Amino acid sequence: MTGAVEELMRDLAPQVLGALVRRYGHFYTAEDAVQEALLAAAQQWPVNGVPDSPRAWLITVASRRLTDLLRREQARQRREDRVASWALQGEPVGDADDTLVLLFLCCHPSLSPASQIALTLRAVGGLTTAEIARAFLVPEATMTRRITRAKTSVQDSGARFTMPADREERLGAVLKVVYLIFNEGYASTTGPSLQRVELAAEGIRLARMLHRLLPDDAEVAGLLALLLLTDARRPARTGPLGELVPMAEQDRSLWIPELIREGVELITKTLPRGPVGPYQLQAAIAAVHDESPTAEETDWPQIVALYEVLLQLTDNPMVALNHVVAVAMARGPDEGLGLLRSIEHDDRIAKDHRLSAVRAHLLEMSGDVPGARAAYEEAASRTTSLPQQRYLHARASTLPNT
Secondary structure: OOOHHHHHHHHHHHHHHHHHHHHHHOHHHHHHHHHHHHHHHHHHHHHHOOOHHHHHHHHHHHHHHHHHHHHHHHHOOOOOOOOOOOOOOOOOOOOOHHHHHHHHOOOOOOOOOOHHHHHHHHHHHOOOOOHHHHOOOOOHHHHHHHHHHHHHHHOOOOOOOOOOOOHHHHHHHHHHHHHHHHHHHHHHEEEEOOOOHHHHHHHHHHHHHHHHHOOOOHHHHHHHHHHHHHHHOOOHHOOOOOOOOOOHHOOOOOOOOOHHHHHHHHHHHHHHOOOOHHHHHHHHHHHHOOOOOOOOOOOHHHHHHHHHHHHHHOOOOHHHHHHHHHHHHHHHHHHHHHHHOOOOOOOOOOOOOHHHHHHHHHHHOOOOOHHHHHHHHHHHHHHEHHHHHHHHHHHHHHOOOO
């Protein structure tokens, strides 16, 4: 199967699922039917050619399969009253793209963030359960149970396939899920690899999809810009042996200029529209980094100012920690260490390896070699990422003996 056909199928998958759920309900079973229709397409289209209307073809095949699955379920359970629930839930299938409604459904508040991510990747991303399991380094059976529970929870919640009344709040959940998908790919929290490119690419694809569906939403544009500007540095983040290369030491000629241009253009158009949200501000910070010719020329005072605005909008401990780094770079390590002491007892990050890593970096900048070495080792003991462990141990070992 060619890449173009595979990409077409992934783009159509959420539209087909949305059309079926809108017409028939039965989100749980409809999702299985769509997966079977996609499998049929993967087998038939390379041989017979892509049909004139691939979306209609998939809807037809999935609808027939859904009917078969519902009949089998009804027969097995021998409950005549189930037949009545096959009635159409909404309007007939049309040309409307229900991907956005489907995204809201996958990010239903009854689901945990892990379940929201898994269901979004399966139903909207078009990934198979095996692909999702591999991406998150868990057994396929574990991921199957997670997705099954998520589909059951959505169905049991009684949620209807319509735009939710709390759209703005739910959109925030959708944006967070897309961001988490990207971030787990860009900076993997577990396992032997620093990056999982397929997850990062899927996060960007979902962000592009959201931007296409909501072109006037400033935070959607901000999220897409942030992901593009961050992913632009991906080729320089690892060395030849897969080791972590911090931004200050990266070869900036390896950064992807097309992504930087697209991200900068997007955030430049978005910021003046207002109101400014957290993703827009994070994108603006990323743009300052990406547009700096060298690490030494980074406009740290501007980054500090942007973080201080961001801190007014969000009570995120990682934002506060990044603000500490920016202050240290702009005003010196002593001021950064003083600010670090004001947040180090926050339970949300107190045991996070990044807190210890920042402390180590600032102590190294201040000349406290023993303190820096101890903090690097502590950070290494707290991360589950093997590349990060190796990097932190290496930093500790290369400090001069005193």
